[in-house]
Amino acid sequence: MDSEIKRTVAKIPLLSIKAGPRDGDKWIERLKEEYTALITYLENNKQADNDWFTIESNPLGTRWTGKCWYIYEFRKYEFDFEFDTPITYPDTSPEIAIPELENRTEKMYRGGKICLTVHFKPLWAKNTPHFGIAHALALGLAPWLASEIPNLVDNKMIRHNEDK
Known part of the structure; x- marks a missing residue:
């Protein structure tokens, strides 16, 4: 891992419980760890003036939705994102989707799932x-x-809300 990744990871609590949505009480314990890590990450972002997303889940922690935003050329581009917790989680990472950007970049799969x-x-x-x-x-x-939004804006694949 490069130093930027190491610094980012160092500020987010690591999780210890290996459990997925089918693991009953162990999954509930894992969800507690997930929420703790998310809260810490959100608080760190706010303190660093780097607030860039909101997130919530259904009561079972199997469906997550939120908003993310990226500031480019002093303009805020905001998107809804979503993902399901894979059944084989945590062995399998979630597939995050931004449905409104589907078919606008090659770095995306069907359903707006980011690559x-x-x-x-x-x-x-x-x-x-x-x-x-x-x-x-x-x-x-x-x-x-950070990689895709500037490219999409520069190539006029997305427009700021004020320009629509």
Whole structure:
């Protein structure tokens, strides 16, 4: 891992319980760890003036939705994102989707799922079960937004709300 990734990971609590949605009480304990890591990550972002997403889940922690945003050229681009917790979680990372951007970039799959295969999924695999949802956002969604949103804006694939 490069130093930027190490600094990011160092600020997010690592998880210890290896459990997925089918694991009953162990999953509830894992969810507690997930929420703790997410809260810590959100608080750290707010303190660093780097607030860039909101997130919530259904009561079972199997469906997650939120909003993410990226500031480019002093303009805020905001998107809804979503993902389901895979049945084989935490061995399998979540597939984060931004449905409104589907078919606008090659770094996306059907349903608006962002491409995380080359860089993020190997990192996730090496760090199972210690990585969780906060890590997927920090090391998957955030770099994807930073890479893709400027490109999409510059190529006029997306427009700011004020320009619509």
